[in-house]
Amino acid sequence: MIISLVRLPVDGLRFKHQYQAGELDTGNFEFELQEPPLVTGRVDRAGMDMRLRGNIKALLVAPCDRCLNQVPLNFEIPVDLFYTPEDTGESRTGEIELNSRDLDFAMYENDEINLDEMVLEQLELNLPSRVLCREDCRGLCTQCGADLNVEQCDC
Numbered sequence: 001m002i003i004s005l006v007r008l009p010v011d012g013l014r015f016k017h018q019y020q021a022g023e024l025d026t027g028n029f030e031f032e033l034q035e036p037p038l039v040t041g042r043v044d045r046a047g048m049d050m051r052l053r054g055n056i057k058a059l060l061v062a063p064c065d066r067c068l069n070q071v072p073l074n075f076e077i078p079v080d081l082f083y084t085p086e087d088t089g090e091s092r093t094g095e096i097e098l099n100s101r102d103l104d105f106a107m108y109e110n111d112e113i114n115l116d117e118m119v120l121e122q123l124e125l126n127l128p129s130r131v132l133c134r135e136d137c138r139g140l141c142t143q144c145g146a147d148l149n150v151e152q153c154d155c
Contacts, residue, residue: 001015001017001116003113003115005045005050005108006111008050012043013043014041015041015054015115016039017040019037019039020036021036024036024120029120030127031060031061031062031123031127032062032070034059034061035059037058037119037123039055040054040055041055048084048085049082049105050082050083051080051081052082052083052113052118053080054078054079055076056076056122056123057077058119061073062131064131064133064137065131066133066140067133067137067138068140071133073128073131075123075126079122081106083108084107085107085108086109106118133149
């Protein structure tokens with residue numbers, strides 16, 4: 001979903017988007033969507049910058065880090081992001097030093113914000129550092145690949 005900033009009302013823009021199956025491409029991510037996400041929120045103008053506040057609700061599955069079985073993960077992610085116009089870089093040459101303010105901003109280009117990119121990024125950033133199907137998951141045998149939660153191998 002693209003939010004056009006060209007005719008953004010003075011008092012901001014509310015949005016609600018229920019994604020459809022297959023609308024988001026998760027092929028390059030470590031998770032799959034079990035149900036399409038719902039994104040709600042608003043965009044407000046702050047000079048040339050934009051502030052996007054809202055919420056992402058999603059149900060996805062990711063592989064267990066030990067046994068590779070799919071683990072369902074339910075997310076409700078609050079979002080509060082700032083977007084600034086893309087700097088074409090034509091006036092800059094050489095190395096560019098970032099300051100702390102630069103790290104709090106994403107870029108928008110062509111007077112639009114791509115919600116799809118933001119949703120996928122937020123889902124990836126909110127994945128747990130270790131996905132486990134259960135705390136005592138025994139994983140896979142390093143010799144034969146048997147799932148040690150299901151069977152005992154002879155290795």
